[in-house]
Amino acid sequence: MSFLSYLMNGISLGSLYALIALGYTMVYGIAKMLNFAHGDVIMVGGFSIYIMTTTIGVPPVLGVIIAVVVCTALGVTIEKIAYKPLRKASPLAVLITAIGVSYLLQNVALLIFGANTKLFTSVVNTKPITMSDGQLSISGETVVTIIVAIVIMIVLMLFIKKTKAGQAMLAVSEDKGAAELMGINVNATITLTFAIGSALAAIAGALLCSAYPTLTPYTGAMPGIKAFVAAVFGGIGSIPGAFIGGILLGVIENLSKAYISSQMADAIVFGVLVLVLLVKPTGILGKKISEKV
Numbered sequence: 001m002s003f004l005s006y007l008m009n010g011i012s013l014g015s016l017y018a019l020i021a022l023g024y025t026m027v028y029g030i031a032k033m034l035n036f037a038h039g040d041v042i043m044v045g046g047f048s049i050y051i052m053t054t055t056i057g058v059p060p061v062l063g064v065i066i067a068v069v070v071c072t073a074l075g076v077t078i079e080k081i082a083y084k085p086l087r088k089a090s091p092l093a094v095l096i097t098a099i100g101v102s103y104l105l106q107n108v109a110l111l112i113f114g115a116n117t118k119l120f121t122s123v124v125n126t127k128p129i130t131m132s133d134g135q136l137s138i139s140g141e142t143v144v145t146i147i148v149a150i151v152i153m154i155v156l157m158l159f160i161k162k163t164k165a166g167q168a169m170l171a172v173s174e175d176k177g178a179a180e181l182m183g184i185n186v187n188a189t190i191t192l193t194f195a196i197g198s199a200l201a202a203i204a205g206a207l208l209c210s211a212y213p214t215l216t217p218y219t220g221a222m223p224g225i226k227a228f229v230a231a232v233f234g235g236i237g238s239i240p241g242a243f244i245g246g247i248l249l250g251v252i253e254n255l256s257k258a259y260i261s262s263q264m265a266d267a268i269v270f271g272v273l274v275l276v277l278l279v280k281p282t283g284i285l286g287k288k289i290s291e292k293v
Contacts, residue, residue, distance in 0.1 A: 004136050006258045007251065012142035012211065014250020015149035019204040020227030021234070021242035022152060023197035029237035030173045030193040033091070036098040037078060039224015040105035041198050045071045045205030046215050047109065050118055060123035067202040075198025079191055087187075102221075109217035122210035141211045148207065152200065153243045160239070165192060173237070226253075226269070233273050235283030244284060 020042065027035045045067040052063035082101050086094050126140030160166035171179040172189045180186050201220075208223060209215055226249060234245025252272055256265040276284065 002136065006254055008136070008138055008142060010251035010254030011247060012139075012145050012250070013254055014230075014247035015145040016204060016208050016211065016223065016246075017227045017230045017249050018149045018243045018246025019145075019152065019200060019207065020223055021231040021246045022156060022239060023200040023204070024228055024231045025234075025236050025239060025242040026156070026193055026197045026200075028231070029239075030169045031083075031190045032173075033083065033094045034098060034228070035083075035194075035197070036095070036224070036228075037101040037105060038197065038201055039220035039222075039227070040102050040109075041071050041075060041078075041201040042205040042208065042220035042224065043109060043215075043217060044074055044105065045202035046120065046209040046219055047113060047118075048202070049123065049206055049209070050120055050215055053121060053123070060121075060125075064123055064203070064206045067206060068199045071198045071202035071205075072195045075194045075201070076191055079194040083194075084187065084190075106217050106221070113217060115216065118215040120209040120213040120215045122213060123206050124210050139211075141207065145207045145211065148203065149243065149246070152203070153239060156196075156239050165189070169193060229270065229273055232283055233276060235285040238283070238285045241283055241285030248284075 020038065023038050024035065027033065027038070048067035048070045049060070049063040052058045052066050053060055058066070078101055082097050083094065086097060122141060124141045124144045126144055128140055129138040129143060130136070160169060168179070168184045168189045169192075171182065171184055172186055176186050179189075204223075205220065209219065227246065230245040230249040231242045232245070233249055234241030234243065236242070249269060253265050253269050256268040260268065
């Protein structure tokens with residue numbers, strides 16, 4: 001394979017990380033909490049599509065729509081039951097709860113679907129693009145993933161800047177108490193944020209399982225961790241930062257596998273993260289927040 005092939009595969013993988021990281025960064029930016037169950041919501045989205053398309057036989061597009069609805073409902077339910085009672089609790093308590101929810105979703109999936117790997121049928125029907133010299137072939141999944149990631153990033157940025165709900169999210173992210181005094185329903189705003197993040201998880205699950213057509217109860221675990229790294233890399237809380245971090249992470253990982261060592265790729269990725277944070281602790285596009293005392 002040529003360098004361009006490795007680069008395109010890296011951008012495709014990075015677009016998946018970016019999609020997942022956008023969900024992370026939305027929740028952290030508004031609710032100031034790390035939802036480590038986000039990767040497992042991706043897994044639930046993948047299984048929802050698998051059941052709809054394989055068992056019931058609905059068209060792939062309808063399967064994705066149903067998965068979005070399922071994951072959105074799941075995200076809202078998790079927020080209401082697990083996170084809302086901890087609104088004023090310590091960050092450590094919320095973090096432990098998030099990890100507990102993650103393990104709960106994985107084990108429920110194990111009980112329902114078992115540990116055997118399921119073969120996932122791609123929901124993307126786009127034909128691959130082949131360059132004139134035949135040296136570079138870009139899969140349909142790669143094209144769709146990149147386009148979807150860019151479109152979702154733009155839509156989220158416009159939503160935050162142009163809508164009342166988006167402005168409410170900005171206000172809540174700045175100061176929950178002041179936002180509440182201004183008449184903003186903080187709880188509803190945070191719930192909406194979880195709904196959006198979980199809907200993005202369903203789309204990410206569809207594209208992840210289409211690009212890598214296997215499905216297990218642990219499918220979303222490692223991509224979720226790497227997407228969190230991407231969000232920190234780009235500046236967690238920043239939508240364009242999450243996108244840039246995801247793309248860079250995917251490219252670094254793929255080129256490391258191609259030219260250095262497939263076993264060392266993850267170590268290299270985390271090593272680059274450490275170096276970036278040593279130089280710029282807030283991430284590439286993160287802003288330094290000064291605390292008043």
